[in-house]
Amino acid sequence: xxxxxVPLTDDGRVDMDxxxxxxxxxxxxxxxxxxxxITSLPDYVENNVGELAELLIPILFNExxxxxFLIFRTSVFDDIFNGADTIIVDKETGKIVCAVDEASxxxxxxxxxxKHKIEEKNNKGGVDLKYGITYNKGEIKLIKLQKIxxxxxxxxxxxxxxxxxxxxxxxxxxxEKALFNFFVALINEQxxxxxxxxxxxxxx
Numbered sequence: 001x002x003x004x005x006v007p008l009t010d011d012g013r014v015d016m017d018x019x020x021x022x023x024x025x026x027x028x029x030x031x032x033x034x035x036x037x038i039t040s041l042p043d044y045v046e047n048n049v050g051e052l053a054e055l056l057i058p059i060l061f062n063e064x065x066x067x068x069f070l071i072f073r074t075s076v077f078d079d080i081f082n083g084a085d086t087i088i089v090d091k092e093t094g095k096i097v098c099a100v101d102e103a104s105x106x107x108x109x110x111x112x113x114x115k116h117k118i119e120e121k122n123n124k125g126g127v128d129l130k131y132g133i134t135y136n137k138g139e140i141k142l143i144k145l146q147k148i149x150x151x152x153x154x155x156x157x158x159x160x161x162x163x164x165x166x167x168x169x170x171x172x173x174x175x176e177k178a179l180f181n182f183f184v185a186l187i188n189e190q191x192x193x194x195x196x197x198x199x200x201x202x203x204x
Contacts, residue, residue, distance in 0.1 A: 006072055006133060006140060012058060014075040014087070014131050022142045031077050031130070038080055054085045054102055057153065057183070059167055061088070064180050064203055068092070074099065075131035083118070084127050084150060094136035097198050098149040098187070099127055106154035106186070115152050115190075122194040126150055149196045151187045155179070177203045 007018040020028050054073060061071040070089040078084050084099035101118060103111040121127050125147035132145030167176060181202040191198050 006070060006135075007142070008072055011073070012055065013073040014078070014133060016075045016077060016131055019131055019142050035076055035080060054079075057086045057100055057102060060176065060180055060183070061086075063167065063172060063176065065200065069097070070135055074129065078129045078131055082127055082129060083114075083121075084129060084148070087129070087133065089133065089135050091135060094134050096129075096132065096134065096145055096148055098151055098191075098196070099129065100187075101150060101152045103152055103154045108154070111152065111154040118150050118152050118190075119194070121150055122196075149191065149194060149198060151190045153183050153186055155182075172203075 007015045009015045016028055016031065058071045058073055061069070065071070068091055070087075070091060072087055073079075074082075074084050074087055083101055085102050086100040087096055088098050088100065089095065090097050101114060103114045127148050127150040129145040129148060132143050132148075134141045134143060134145075166173065184200045184202050188199050
């Protein structure tokens with residue numbers, strides 16, 4: 001998304017450093033300090049497979065709907081403190097239509113627990129993003145966002161690396177189409193439950 005002018009880091013996340021003009025450098029450093037405190041805790045475990053899962057969603061969604069939406073990873077701050085991994089922005093309206101969190105298989109206890117927690121957030125209006133982005137006629141605006149619908153997607157984490165290695169942007173495979181349609185079904189189902197207007201179309 002760097003070619004669209006979206007300020008992203010090398011790993012595809014919203015770049016917190018570029019918000020210093022919007023929030024002030026002191027705020028950015030305070031947030032980085034808070035992140036360091038969390039990630040240095042003994043029970044904090046960085047999961048490489050989970051990291052790959054967070055990469056898969058933007059890659060797959062950009063493959064199929066990148067012409068209409070900007071899809072990219074949230075800042076590390078919003079990932080850890082607000083529970084949102086991916087942002088989807090409507091190119092036409094410039095608004096963030098939803099945020100996405102990733103979890104393990106939809107049959108796992110962690111997925112069900114996360115889904116319940118997200119339902120509670122949506123019942124209160126949605127998730128807030130401190131390092132948010134809007135897009136208007138090609139112009140990027142860095143701003144705090146409030147009450148964004150949040151959805152959770154689940155899939156077998158042990159298959160993520162293999163899925164990413166097989167993605168073909170020139171000629172999407174049937175597996176990629178099936179996985180995208182599966183995610184679309186999950187989002188649309190949750191959107192209906194949350195009485196959100198956001199809906200995606202499946203790929204035939």
